Amino acid sequence: MKKIVIAFVLVSLMTMGIVACSRDGAPTVSSSTSPVVAASPTTPPDTVHMDDEQFVQKSIMINKGESVTLIDDVSTLHVIANGVWQSNGIPLYQEEPGAPSVQLQVQDKGSHQIGPFTTAGTFHFYCTVHQDMSLTVIVQE
Template identity: 50%
Template sequence: MRIRFILAPALLGFLILTLLVACGSTSTTTSTEKQQSASDNEVHMTTNDFVQKSITIHKGESITLIADNAVPHYISNGTWNNGSAKPKAEAGAPTANNITINGNSTGKLGPFNTSGTFQFYCTIHPGMNLTVIVQ
């Protein structure tokens, strides 16, 4: 009699443990998804500029560039300096050679696998610069 009372909760405990392990593997997937969304690093673009002039991200992450209206943008390594385009790729910078972001759509910049400060510009919009700081 007593043994059954002890065994039944033990069996129940085992079942709960099995369920928890099963749920645990599901929540691992969820935390991976969270990590991905946390590293979305969105930068919006108006008709002729980045909404923010710089963004700080972690090593290994990428940036999602978002055109908020119908104007397309072409992103390359370098910067606008006093109205002149200055193409330049820093050591360790991901290559951006006129990455085309059509109007009302998105594009990816990266991944950034090296720490440092990297400059990007839109080749058709003078002054449209973005600084990416990778930590």
Template identity: 30%
Template sequence: MPRGNLILSSSLAGGLLLVGIGASAAAPTQVYTFKHTAERTDPKASGRVVVRAAGTDTLETTLTLSGLTPNKAYAAHYHALGPQASADPCMTNGPVTLGFPPFKASATGRATVKVTAEASKVAGNAGAYINVHAASDLKVVPLCAALRRTSPASGSSVVTPAPTAPKAAITVSIGDHVFQPKMVTVKAGTTVTWKHQGAAVHNVVSLATPSLRSEDLEKGESYSYTFSKAGTYDYYCSYHEGMTGTIIVTD
């Protein structure tokens, strides 16, 4: 099993399905969301994949996971598209092309694991999807993230077009029991990033906009959301009463 320079991190970082991985290190940062497999093991598990350029023709892939079985050992691998025809890469039973370092969930069921490798090792068909396995039985796969799509007609790999870059970006600081600034006015297309600078665990949740919802954030972690439509978006921290904020989006 080919492997790159492996890096394991115990820290956490705060999905949108964007584009398939390209071979160029100049590719933009890409974010993918894990989904449950049909096995429904670890039913509370969730997470995301972040792929970014780490140097010339080198990519760093970071898996941020939560809701795992506390203190349980896991493994994760890149897989290529397999021989089984399916519109879902996770269902094609593809071979392993790159491995992540083995890791264990924390006492709260969270983990972050990284692998740095040549872009060519995950380009083309090599990085079609990522599976998270139970280390004790690699046939147990609680989570999968699709990085490439297959064509239902031909079964060949196709790449989703790259999205248009956001028009602007702004940062909201998360302190203990306060969002600062509490109210922000932005134009449609702006990406807002919440940066945790406090001590307690916080999150960003909107009842009216279900897609506006972060995982639990600890100090140093962040969460970003792009507001594509005009409107008023109220949000709050589900852990602390009265900790609220508002994003006003104009055309």
């Protein structure tokens, strides 16, 4: 009988310890996710993420003079250049008038800025490694 009581007390103490720990952690968590920063705590504006073989979004709209930050969410290598993947599966390198010249590698969860875009218009970029991985940047006046 004594052993059972001791075991019960031990379990109770352990449970209390866990509850105490989680209570200690709670205020820290809630303060770090305050409404002020909740809008976009990790993603600055004008950011496009990339997964294994695609831009997570196909297009982005920015204002003239701004740049776009490409973020590689995985370790996959992406080689970004001016141009598009055509519907026949063949890439077309084309540097559109007014577009910043882009020829860059992003890998290992790194990030890279393209721009600034100093001319209003619609500009196309593609990944030379992954078929159909294309991004359209729309620059507003």
